Amino acid sequence: MNLLFASDSFKGSLSSDDTARLLTRAAEEVFPGCTVKSLPMADGGEGTAEAVIRARGGERVEVPVHGPLMEDETAFYGRLSGDEAIFEMASASGLPLLAEDERDPLKTTTYGTGELFRVALDSGASKITMAIGGSATNDGGMGFARALGIRFLDVDGRELEGRGEELEKVADIDTSGLDPRIRDVSVAVMCDVTNPLCGPDGATMTFGGQKGGSPEVLDRLEKGMINYRNAMIRRFGVDPDSIPGSGAAGGLGAALSVFLGAEMRSGIDTVLDLVGFDSYLEDTDLVVTGEGRTDWQSCCGKVLQGVGDRAKKHGVPAVALCGSLGPGYEAIYDHGIQSLMTTVDAPMMLSQALENAEPLYYKAAIRLFRMIKAAK
Structure with a gap:
């Protein structure tokens, strides 16, 4: 067996x-x-980098960065091989780094995520994978881009720091100082949301509340994000709202797509590819997967769907051991999971x-x- x-x-x-x-x-x-x-699994959310590092036998490297409020933090990235690296933006710019009363999308920045990216470049990485869930930010990725050499200027030509409150001030974007190594790097972004940058389904209105934004703050940030989007259109001729996932991580998805030409990918599919999951299916009689709660959302880019689909493709039966079942769990049967069992016994x-x-x-x-x- x-x-x-x-x-x-x-x-x-x-x-x-x-x-x-x-x-x-x-x-x-x-x-x-x-x-x-056995393979540790994650779907692009919290714990993804650790799972891939362990599965690939990579090296976990801790580095000092600036956190969401520019405080001193220690983040990490994974060195998978001579030219591959992986990290989670939450390690540098994540919501868990802030106490609840510190959450303020006007003040937070993705600058530390840019620092982490730069350190990965310094290590010689030319293939970088990022997981961008769990952000504390709503700065459109300005802080991230600024750490890599891009300058955001107001109407008087003064450089902005890259916080959410400055979205409304962006008049021009200067990319002449962008780190030249970016040209030779491929960037894959694990992102399972398709929200645009602006609008009722955009970065601010969908996710800004959980980052500490009041209705008044969200209204201001949305107006700022529209201004930022228009500056991108003027400078690059690209409307970020046309890019699925541009609103992810408070707009970091837009910065990655427009400034770096990053590829947005399903989190679980990226993880499965990084760990070489398909090769593990050779000569396998049964796959056992699982998660804390299985419901209709399990079919939306989660581990059960990804593992089940790959097993089904290779003709290998798969079953799942889960903590509990919720509404719509039966849909997972269409994704190669042939049976489910829960852990609770009373x-x-x-x-x-x-x-x-x-x-x-x-x-x-x-x-x-x-x-x-x-x-x-």
């Missing part, structure tokens, strides 16, 4: 590595002598399930493998 374990983390309880360890223990109990392979409060996550998961894994053994 050749098994491949590729589960997402269970937020607040089990890591992807924890699930692999528990699945391995259960599988060896039910199928003595089985062959086990009615219980969420706090109980989280507190006992490890024994519940292990016992569920035993049930899963015994069911498979009976079927065989």
